Amino acid sequence: MTAPEAGDQVHTATVTLTVNGESRALEVDTRTSLLDLLREHLGLTGSKKGCDHGQCGACTVLIGGRRANACLALAVAHDGAEVTTVEGLADGDALHPLQDAFIRYDAFQCGYCTPGQLCSAAGMLTEGGPSAVTADLTGDPALTPGEIRERMSGNLCRCGAYVNIVRAVTAVSTAGTEP
Amino acid sequence: MRPFAYFRAEDPADAVARFGPGAMYLGGGTNLVDLMRLGVARPGLLVDVSRLPLDRVGPAAGGGGLLIGAAVRNSDLAAHPLVRERYPMLARAVLSGASGQIRNMATVGGNLLQRTRCAYFQDVSMPCNKRAPGSGCPAIAGDHENLAIIGHSAGAGGSACVATHPSDMAVALTALDARVHVTGAAGDRVIPMPGLHRLPGAEPDRDTVLEAGDLITAVELPPPPPGRSLYRKVRERASFAFALVSAAALLDVAGDGTTRGCKLALGGVAHAPWRAYTAERAVAGLPATASAFSAAADAELAQARPLPGNAHKVALARGLITAVLEELSR
Numbered sequence: 001m002t003a004p005e006a007g008d009q010v011h012t013a014t015v016t017l018t019v020n021g022e023s024r025a026l027e028v029d030t031r032t033s034l035l036d037l038l039r040e041h042l043g044l045t046g047s048k049k050g051c052d053h054g055q056c057g058a059c060t061v062l063i064g065g066r067r068a069n070a071c072l073a074l075a076v077a078h079d080g081a082e083v084t085t086v087e088g089l090a091d092g093d094a095l096h097p098l099q100d101a102f103i104r105y106d107a108f109q110c111g112y113c114t115p116g117q118l119c120s121a122a123g124m125l126t127e128g129g130p131s132a133v134t135a136d137l138t139g140d141p142a143l144t145p146g147e148i149r150e151r152m153s154g155n156l157c158r159c160g161a162y163v164n165i166v167r168a169v170t171a172v173s174t175a176g177t178e179p
Numbered sequence: 180m181r182p183f184a185y186f187r188a189e190d191p192a193d194a195v196a197r198f199g200p201g202a203m204y205l206g207g208g209t210n211l212v213d214l215m216r217l218g219v220a221r222p223g224l225l226v227d228v229s230r231l232p233l234d235r236v237g238p239a240a241g242g243g244g245l246l247i248g249a250a251v252r253n254s255d256l257a258a259h260p261l262v263r264e265r266y267p268m269l270a271r272a273v274l275s276g277a278s279g280q281i282r283n284m285a286t287v288g289g290n291l292l293q294r295t296r297c298a299y300f301q302d303v304s305m306p307c308n309k310r311a312p313g314s315g316c317p318a319i320a321g322d323h324e325n326l327a328i329i330g331h332s333a334g335a336g337g338s339a340c341v342a343t344h345p346s347d348m349a350v351a352l353t354a355l356d357a358r359v360h361v362t363g364a365a366g367d368r369v370i371p372m373p374g375l376h377r378l379p380g381a382e383p384d385r386d387t388v389l390e391a392g393d394l395i396t397a398v399e400l401p402p403p404p405p406g407r408s409l410y411r412k413v414r415e416r417a418s419f420a421f422a423l424v425s426a427a428a429l430l431d432v433a434g435d436g437t438t439r440g441c442k443l444a445l446g447g448v449a450h451a452p453w454r455a456y457t458a459e460r461a462v463a464g465l466p467a468t469a470s471a472f473s474a475a476a477d478a479e480l481a482q483a484r485p486l487p488g489n490a491h492k493v494a495l496a497r498g499l500i501t502a503v504l505e506e507l508s509r
Contacts, residue, residue: 008181008182008223009182010182011182011183011184011185013185029182030182030183030184030185030225031180031182031183031215033212052216053213053216054209054213054280054281057278057280060280066254066283067279067280067283068280068283068284069209069280069281069284072207072208072209072212072213072281072284073208073212073284074185074205074208074212074225076185077185077187077205077208077225077227077229079187120279120280123279123280123283124279127254127258127279128258129254129257129258129263130257130258130263130270130274131274132271132274132275132418134274137263137264137267137270137271138260138263138264149417149418150417150418151279152279153278153279153417153418153419154277154278154279154280154281154419155278
């Protein structure tokens with residue numbers, strides 16, 4: 001973040017969020033992204049800063065249950081929102097089915113993109129509707145590997161674990177497990 | 180990022196009243212927040228319009244059309260049953276843009292007003308006539324493989340610009356004769372598409388005909404025209420990439436095999452979504468055949484002025500126009 005210019009006054013705002021079920025109120029600079037709020041102010045470093053431009057998906061969280069790039073979200077604009085990060089996916093010591101499947105199917109190598117992959121997949125599984133590769137726009141297509149690849153295209157993996165990410169997501173999808 | 184004051188508007192009049200020098204409207208932020216971080220956009224005030232009560236899709240007044248609120252998220256637009264059934268070209272265009280995350284955040288109004296992804300525009304260490312009028316256009320002698328081939332101002336010196344408009348949705352709206360509802364200090368008005376976005380001409384810094392403080396409130400679609408339609412996008416990877424060339428096409432073939440109606444718009448080729456009127460006129464009344472379609476593509480692209488590094492996009496556009504019209508004629 002570049003330094004303020006001469007004469008520019010820093011503006012702050014109070015932001016109240018429900019993060020992983022817990023209400024949090026913070027006074028932040030209006031420039032603070034949701035990602036920086038989570039990582040720097042709340043210490044929730046599971047969400048990763050990859051590109052900080054919305055191109056890699058490592059920062060993906062659920063806002064109101066829908067996946068979003070936390071790096072492109074200004075915290076102040078999401079006042080009142082319910083946010084779920086990777087830290088909120090598991091139920092205590094019981095892993096989320098996607099987390100379990102990522103382990104069983106060896107769906108990561110370095111792990112940096114994994115929190116974003118998990119949150120993105122969790123959001124994707126509840127979205128429904130057609131995608132760019134769906135032949136019939138009027139129905140809800142089955143989540144074939146091709147559909148999963150298209151729907152997960154906002155999450156990059158530089159280790160190239162895509163093949164097993166698709167297998168893991170497919171396993172959870174076909175198990176009909178609610179994410 | 181320059182510090183900014185933040186104001187969340189409750190209704191469109193509230194937003195317009197609050198707008199002033201140095202202000203910008205904030206929708207989903209998927210482009211604007213990035214441009215602010217890059218130093219390209221430097222608002223002193225953000226007027227947040229993302230929670231305005233403009234989040235509905237429903238029948239337009241006066242029969243048959245559709246009214247889409249400007250704050251509707253891209254993903255909700257593409258998933259809406261009326262859009263999927265009656266305007267498949269639009270659903271396909273929206274679904275072909277960006278990623279699932281970004282479509283969840285991005286609004287219809289913001290999609291229309293997103294800025295070019297020209298690398299020089301986004302790099303404040305470089306000259307750019309769009310970002311800093313009169314500073315020059317390094318893209319013309321530099322990296323322009325994916326920039327404009329038609330309607331640009333490459334020869335215009337201090338106003339030269341070869342940027343392209345990046346939206347997929349806007350290409351479909353341009354083919355569908357959408358009407359953009361705008362409110363501003365001077366009241367309400369309706370701007371037809373094509374007509375919202377402009378060619379660079381002498382003012383490449385102006386992407387659209389909107390005036391400062393104008394707020395898009397809705398996009399109105401006329402009743403779907405007869406015929407079959409599609410949106411096809413050619414890009415460097417299978418998903419989550421901007422178009423090299425895209426086409427929104429509608430074709431209505433009469434019982435005798437001649438073309439009764441055609442609507443065609445191209446993306447990725449110009450400073451604005453490019454409505455291919457020349458090609459539309461060229462196919463009218465002729466047999467709906469590949470030779471007629473490729474002749475129409477040639478007629479349209481006779482206006483192209485490719486740069487040294489992007490002549491391939493003319494060939495891409497020619498092939499794409501011919502292929503989509505052929506597919507629709509089958």
